[in-house]
Amino acid sequence: MKYSISPQSRHITNKQLQAGLTLFYQKIDKALSELKNVKASGIDGIPAEILIALGQDLFDICSDIYRNGHWPKDFTESIIIAI
Numbered sequence: 427m428k429y430s431i432s433p434q435s436r437h438i439t440n441k442q443l444q445a446g447l448t449l450f451y452q453k454i455d456k457a458l459s460e461l462k463n464v465k466a467s468g469i470d471g472i473p474a475e476i477l478i479a480l481g482q483d484l485f486d487i488c489s490d491i492y493r494n495g496h497w498p499k500d501f502t503e504s505i506i507i508a509i
Contacts, residue, residue, distance in 0.1 A: 454485050469505050
């Protein structure tokens with residue numbers, strides 16, 4: 427299933443798109459800074475160390491997704507385990 431949330435379909439301006447990407451970058455930067463090394467990886471099996479090492483590349487991948495609005499299925503799934 428593809429999600430059609432592209433900026434073009436929402437009729438937003440370039441200024442709004444840039445503001446969204448700036449906020450997006452801040453959120454990714456904060457999330458990466460809060461990750462702890464040597465922790466169990468999530469459903470995707472990617473260790474925190476890899477995500478931290480990706481840094482700017484991870485933002486570039488995610489910002490491309492944000493711009494075109496097509497999210498990979500794996501990005502839309504999660505598993506929550508009650509403890």
